[in-house]
Amino acid sequence: MxxxxxxxxxxxxxxxxxxxxxWLIFYAxxxxxxxxxxxxxxLLPFFIVALVALLTSGIRWHEIRRAFLFILxxxxxxxxxxFLTGRGGMEHYAEEHLLRQFRAPFSIFGWVPTLNITIERxxxxxSQLVRVSSLAIMTILIPYSxxxxxxxxxxxxxxxxDKIAYAxxxxxxxxxxxxxxxxxxxxAQRARGYELDKxxxxxxxxxxxxxxxxxxxxxxxxxxxxxxxxxxxxxxFGVGPRTWLDELKRDFKDRLLxxxxxxxxxxxxxxxxxxxxxxxxxEAVIRWAGG
Amino acid sequence: MNxxxxxxxxxxxxxxxxxxxxxxxxxANPRFQTGENPxxxxxxxxVGLLVAxxxxxxxxxxxxxxxxxxxxxxxxxxxxxxAVFSWLFNGTVFVVPSLSQVALRPAIAIPMFFGYAFxxxxxxxxxxxxxxxxxxxxxxxxxxxWSIGNGxxxxxxxLPMLFRDKKKSLDTVLWAGGLLALVAGILYFLNxxxxxxxxxxxxxxxxxxxxxxxxxxxxxxxxxxxxxxxxFAFGQNLDIAAAVxxxxxxxxxxxxxxxxxxxxxxxxxxxxxxxxxxxxxxxPNLIFAAILVPLLVVAYSAxxxxxxx
Numbered sequence: 001m002x003x004x005x006x007x008x009x010x011x012x013x014x015x016x017x018x019x020x021x022x023w024l025i026f027y028a029x030x031x032x033x034x035x036x037x038x039x040x041x042x043l044l045p046f047f048i049v050a051l052v053a054l055l056t057s058g059i060r061w062h063e064i065r066r067a068f069l070f071i072l073x074x075x076x077x078x079x080x081x082x083f084l085t086g087r088g089g090m091e092h093y094a095e096e097h098l099l100r101q102f103r104a105p106f107s108i109f110g111w112v113p114t115l116n117i118t119i120e121r122x123x124x125x126x127s128q129l130v131r132v133s134s135l136a137i138m139t140i141l142i143p144y145s146x147x148x149x150x151x152x153x154x155x156x157x158x159x160x161x162d163k164i165a166y167a168x169x170x171x172x173x174x175x176x177x178x179x180x181x182x183x184x185x186x187x188a189q190r191a192r193g194y195e196l197d198k199x200x201x202x203x204x205x206x207x208x209x210x211x212x213x214x215x216x217x218x219x220x221x222x223x224x225x226x227x228x229x230x231x232x233x234x235x236x237f238g239v240g241p242r243t244w245l246d247e248l249k250r251d252f253k254d255r256l257l258x259x260x261x262x263x264x265x266x267x268x269x270x271x272x273x274x275x276x277x278x279x280x281x282x283e284a285v286i287r288w289a290g291g
Numbered sequence: 292m293n294x295x296x297x298x299x300x301x302x303x304x305x306x307x308x309x310x311x312x313x314x315x316x317x318x319a320n321p322r323f324q325t326g327e328n329p330x331x332x333x334x335x336x337x338v339g340l341l342v343a344x345x346x347x348x349x350x351x352x353x354x355x356x357x358x359x360x361x362x363x364x365x366x367x368x369x370x371x372x373x374a375v376f377s378w379l380f381n382g383t384v385f386v387v388p389s390l391s392q393v394a395l396r397p398a399i400a401i402p403m404f405f406g407y408a409f410x411x412x413x414x415x416x417x418x419x420x421x422x423x424x425x426x427x428x429x430x431x432x433x434x435x436x437w438s439i440g441n442g443x444x445x446x447x448x449x450l451p452m453l454f455r456d457k458k459k460s461l462d463t464v465l466w467a468g469g470l471l472a473l474v475a476g477i478l479y480f481l482n483x484x485x486x487x488x489x490x491x492x493x494x495x496x497x498x499x500x501x502x503x504x505x506x507x508x509x510x511x512x513x514x515x516x517x518x519x520x521x522x523f524a525f526g527q528n529l530d531i532a533a534a535v536x537x538x539x540x541x542x543x544x545x546x547x548x549x550x551x552x553x554x555x556x557x558x559x560x561x562x563x564x565x566x567x568x569x570x571x572x573x574x575p576n577l578i579f580a581a582i583l584v585p586l587l588v589v590a591y592s593a594x595x596x597x598x599x600x
Contacts, residue, residue: 170367
């Protein structure tokens with residue numbers, strides 16, 4: 001049985017008004033454009049686009065809450081960690097301007113835990129937060145707004161061959177199914193006394209203990225594939241050019257979205273190539289900090 | 292001009308373009324040479340795909356390259372399983388502790404097994420697309436040259452299908468893999484203070500800069516010893532021996548390709564790429580290959596016997 005992503009048709013969704021091919025092309029351009037920059041001034045417009053896409057998607061909070069909180073929690077955790085440790089930012093700035101230093105009143109084997117709050121760390125953490133949130137918001141919208149029935153025709157429409165388009169279609173459909181199978185297998189093995197949550201022992205022992213969930217899920221997937229293969233063979237899959245039940249039509253607004261995405265990507269790459277959009281800290285703030 | 296000459300010239304042209312990008316434009320703009328330039332990542336994607344294409348081209352008449360209904364479904368299943376296992380075992384859902392800097396990444400057995408059982412095209416798709424979806428689900432970001440590296444793991448694991456006699460090439464592959472593992476191991480012993488760039492431990496405030504441990508450094512030799520043990524212990528079961536041996540070569544070359552590409556992409560030194568990145572990734576993978584791939588091969592053989600397919 002296939003388990004589907006949490007897609008449903010939403011009458012007021014802006015994303016769903018577009019052809020899925022147009023939206024995916026725009027999304028790909030958006031990704032390339034965002035990862036070109038570290039300057040928060042360049043990243044903020046992309047973040048606003050992501051927020052507009054989210055707020056007009058028609059997805060209700062209770063539908064997306066779990067996934068959203070998980071990803072945002074992840075993003076916040078790493079941004080705060082970067083801020084506290086300063087790691088990761090060193091590639092982008094050579095000098096730090098200290099605002100305040102907190103030293104612990106104790107030492108551990110001679111090492112005194114110290115937190116340096118610098119202008120660069122604050123701006124790097126902010127830039128990272130905006131950059132990763134922009135990517136995460138746009139990514140999370142896809143499974144909620146792209147009709148699973150249209151995966152295949154969408155990939156075909158993007159220029160892939162029938163076989164690769166169908167393989168991509170099936171891959172996206174299988175992911176939630178196998179996640180469910182994994183959970184079921186884990187529950188079944190737990191019921192039989194396997195301690196899968198607390199894998200202990202040496203390396204080889206740990207790998208061996210993974211076997212009772214790893215092997216059944218994989219082999220079950222292969223066995224179940226025979227039904228799908230038979231169904232596809234009965235419909236003469238691969239014998240000639242494939243026809244699709246659903247048809248996608250691209251109109252003016254879709255072409256506009258595609259060209260906007262391509263333009264933004266090309267402009268971003270060009271701007272980035274000439275050295276703009278790198279990590280930025282306002283001069284005024286540095287002066288204020290005494291730098 | 293025949294087709295092979297044309298492909299050869301095309302490859303030389305691509306190499307020239309790559310050199311021009313790194314040493315020509317790189318001299319004018321340092322961002323093009325190293326750092327996190329996305330363009331270079333895609334250059335390595337093309338290089339990786341070209342490697343696969345050249346192997347296809349010179350053996351294009353072999354039936355191993357046929358892609359029918361079964362291969363399409365297996366590609367999808369392999370990629371989805373690899374994505375799901377990557378997501379579950381990457382510490383986001385199913386927390387598996389790392390031992391002496393060796394994080395458990397059992398999902399790598401999937402492209403190896405699917406490549407070996409269903410052919411190089413299925414292996415390539417499983418590794419490349421599965422890794423891409425896995426990275427997307429995990430939220431770590433997309434690293435296209437690493438996805439192609441994972442694709443090459445599955446692709447190379449599927450190459451025995453090109454041989455009529457799988458046993459013939461087995462020992463050559465084993466010793467070639469062993470030699471590469473030995474070279475990497477020697478590099479570790481020459482540079483034991485190199486940082487493990489893949490080791491992240493937020494709880495203890497460690498982000499890819501802890502010195503590589505002895506176990507992580509020699510894990511590729513441990514993995515090779517296990518693979519050799521399986522190869523000779525299961526000498527009678529050709530499928531187990533071939534799956535593990537070719538999986539090993541795929542892992543060394545595929546992960547090696549991705550790690551070495553970081554010399555240009557991330558500006559790593561060759562030692563940092565091989566000792567700090569390749570060893571902690573490829574070494575543990577070999578251990579999983581030696582244990583999990585035989586389990587999958589045996590289970591799949593039982594299914595084949597039952598179903599008669």
